[in-house]
Amino acid sequence: MNIAVCVKQVPDASDVKIDKATGTMVREGVPAILNPFDAYAVEEAIRLKEKHGGKVSAVTMGPPQAGEVLKHVVAMGADDVMLISDRAFAGADTWATSYTLGLGLKKLDSLDLVICGKQAIDGDTAQVGPGVAENLGLPFVAYVRKIVEVSGGKMKVERLIEDGYEVVEVSLPAVITVVKEINTPRMPSLKGKMKAKSLEIKPLSAEAIGAEADKIGLAGSPTKVMKVFSPPPKGNRERIDGTPQEQAARLAEKLKELKII
């Protein structure tokens, strides 16, 4: 089974600061990590490979330093990597990114499955997974929490919905996004780390993937950010502390006081 995983390098969310003047995120000095949701995608791809054979290729679009997340993914057990990197991609929104990743994925031979994390923790759009599927013209299942079985060119999965899950059968090749319930990502292995260390990553340019200039980067991005702001805090709130029993008792009291119950 040949599987591709789309990954993204993101700022470590445990350490995010917002510039009060501009309302944008301060990126300087913030460590870059593999998007946590993508780690689930990588883990699931490696598990499928362990079960069915084949190989795992990781694809990312980003600046040259995004190669670091590809090394991380190789240390976990991915076989091949593709770094799509070109100044022309700068300013890409989810539309242009999906187009670009789609072109990169088309260069991989006989793909059976593309797995993405459900969303990136910086943009939080959850649009690139489905966008890639659209660009590849492949069926798509979002929020997969379990791959039940793969056989006969088809795959049965459970997809998380608000009040439970759906069982979906999809023909392969397909694109899926996965949620954190699907697995626990592994630590890197020593042999993987040694392989990652000696890995030479050659970036693919816009020309190398055959991208049209008006469909990539800022020029290819219909999204325009008008304003970024932090919502004002909501007033009139009271926080109830204590043990669950105390909290429940106090809450009931309060609701009675307000004549709600």
Add this chain to the structure above:
Amino acid sequence: MDYFLTDTQAEIQNLARQIAQEKVKPVRAELDEKEEFPWEIMKVLAQADLFGLYIPEEYGGFGGGAFENCLAVEELSRVCIGVSVSFAASGLGAYPILLFGNEEQKKKYLPQIASGQRLAAFGLTEAGAGSDAGGTRTTAVLDGNEYVINGTKQWITNGGEAEIYTVIAMTNPARGSRGASAFIVEKGTPGFSFGKKEKKMGIRSSATRELVFENCRIPKENLLSKEGMGFLVAMKTLDKSRPGIGAQAVGLAQGAIDECVEYARERRQFDQPVISFQAIQHMLADMVTQTEAARALVYAVAKFIDSDPKDVSKASAMAKLFASDIAMKVTVDAVQIMGGYGYMREYPVEKMMRDAKILQIYEGTNQIQRNVIGAALIKEAAGKKK
């Protein structure tokens, strides 16, 4: 201090540190409290390729030595030696096969141990025999193509959890320690069962059980080396593994210092952090100096062992003796510096102090280590030309 590790050694250290911090630290108190064997962590260590560090590549290992293994053990021990002993004891069970096994035995068992797919354990101690291996009562009698083993081993680390056991039994009791032989016994062999899990002062997540042999028949191919070599197998195994106890001690002492320094900077008395008091600084200064000295000795001995010298008993015993005495002292002082907080289960140094004691006891008490060192001194002096 910088020990000028190679890139590979630094990777091993980083990986073990990452696993210790992310996977062991959050659960160590619970594992201790529930006396639960850390299977989840063993699986993580297996997937990370750490079980095969000292096993040659031809048998599925990483091709490192005692030093590489010590680096991993130290990092795990910095967080929990209950976990690190479960990891290291598999190595203790593997060394007899690595050192004395024939090609078939190595090919059959070492790849399984290197991958972490099966844990190993070493069975020497009995109710009446430990450091005095001549007191071994477990017997192995050749009957056709099989050895029949009878007897009980005591306090075996990884007992019940491991699947591959190297066991010392008497094939010729009349000859005392020269009548002992070493065997490989697999879990599941009829006549091989386990006693109760022992309740311990420390390293409570590790499994310590009796191995019970009742007419347990094993193929005669499972004899390691030759009959009568059992005592030598045991001694050479312990020579190799003792720096690992030293590495546990260094890691544990460092872990206690880490907790202590952080606490002393935050805890305020008389309007200042307690670390500003010379009384505390001097205690900490001794703790870090002694720990660094222990580390330097353990690393030096491990590297010496990896140079494959003829006899390592003295050096190996020194590494275990010095480092474990330091770990005991440092953890006692760590509790003292943290005062009432240090004594509470809510803080990790209480467990560290309980855990430290075993390091002075297992794989030969520190009194036995002194005997080994003393005997080596006599031998060296006698061998010198006047």
